[in-house]
Amino acid sequence: MLILLAFIIVFHITSAALLFISTIDNAWWVGDNFSTDVWRMCAPNISTCMAITDQFREYQSIQAVQATMILSTIFCCVAFLVFILQLFRLKQGERFVLTSIIQLLSCLCVMIAASIYTDRHEELHKSNEYSIEVSKGRYGYSFVLAWIAFAFTLISGVMYLVLRKRK
Numbered sequence: 001m002l003i004l005l006a007f008i009i010v011f012h013i014t015s016a017a018l019l020f021i022s023t024i025d026n027a028w029w030v031g032d033n034f035s036t037d038v039w040r041m042c043a044p045n046i047s048t049c050m051a052i053t054d055q056f057r058e059y060q061s062i063q064a065v066q067a068t069m070i071l072s073t074i075f076c077c078v079a080f081l082v083f084i085l086q087l088f089r090l091k092q093g094e095r096f097v098l099t100s101i102i103q104l105l106s107c108l109c110v111m112i113a114a115s116i117y118t119d120r121h122e123e124l125h126k127s128n129e130y131s132i133e134v135s136k137g138r139y140g141y142s143f144v145l146a147w148i149a150f151a152f153t154l155i156s157g158v159m160y161l162v163l164r165k166r167k
Helices: 002-024 059-089 097-124 141-162
Strands: 040-043 048-051
Touching: 002 059, 002 097, 002 141, 059 097, 059 141, 097 141
Parallel strands: none
Antiparallel strands: 040 048
16 A cells, blocks of 8 residues: 555646646747747847737637646646545545646646647747747647646546545
C-alpha cells in the first residue's frame, strides 16, 4: 500500500511540475532565431524579450490560454493538498472523489488551453507586431509538455476516482 501511495504522490507531483514548466517556460512556438510562448517573444540576436500585450491582434486568445494554464496549475496544486488532507480525514473504504474532481478540472483547463493554442496558432503568429517573422516556426517542447500534462492529470484524476482508502 505504501508503494502505491508513493507512486500516486510522485505521479501527481510530476503532473504539477509539467504544468509549471509548460506554463512558465518560453518554448510554445520555436524557430531557428526565436522562441515564443503565451507571455513573451524572445530572439537571441536581439537579446531582449518582448511581452505579448493587447497590441497583438489575437491577444484575447493568448489571454484565454494564459488564464486556463494558470487555473490548471492552481487546480493541480489544490488537488494535491486536498489529497493529503483526505488521506488523514477519510474513513477506511471511502473514495477520494473531491481530489478526483479537482484534478479533472485541472485536466479540463490544460486541454482547453492547448486546444485554443492549437486552433489559433496560425493567427497568433501572423501578427505584424512581432519584431521578426515567427510564422515559420514549429511547436516547442512546452506545448508538448502541456499535452503530456493533460494526459497525466487525466490519468491521476481517474486514479483518484478509483482509489479507496485502505489501512
